[in-house]
Amino acid sequence: MARYAIIENNKVINIIDADADFAEIYDGEIVLVDKSVGIGYDYINDEFSYTPPTKTNEEIEEESKQWRNYELQNTDNIAQTPDYPNRDAWITYREQLRDWPSTADFPSTKPTKPE
Secondary structure (H helix, E strand, O other), X not given: OXXXXXXXXXXXXXXXXXXXXXXXXXXXXXXXXXXXXXXXXXXXXXXXXXXXXXXXXXXXXXXXXHHHHHHHHHOHHHHOOOOOOOHHHHHHHHHHHXXXXXXXXXXXXXXXXXX
């Protein structure tokens, strides 16, 4: 058994384990590969390469909001602790987190945590 990449339109669409007999009779483009090649790789001029997919603006914004929600959740205890060190700066940080999606800096520049 060997590892093969099934290629369509210069793209690896599947990886299979098969014997050489199968590879000879397969009715499509199939290439012997090692473990470093995976689904989604490009196959151009007998060479494999990988370019990560580009995220859409919606995906970037959603990830940014998830990060913001995580930060708010992790600082909830600070907001509830009156004698927490530098509490006022943390409260301001939490306000910046809540306001961040409506600013011109969203999602490129995250609010920075106080020290």
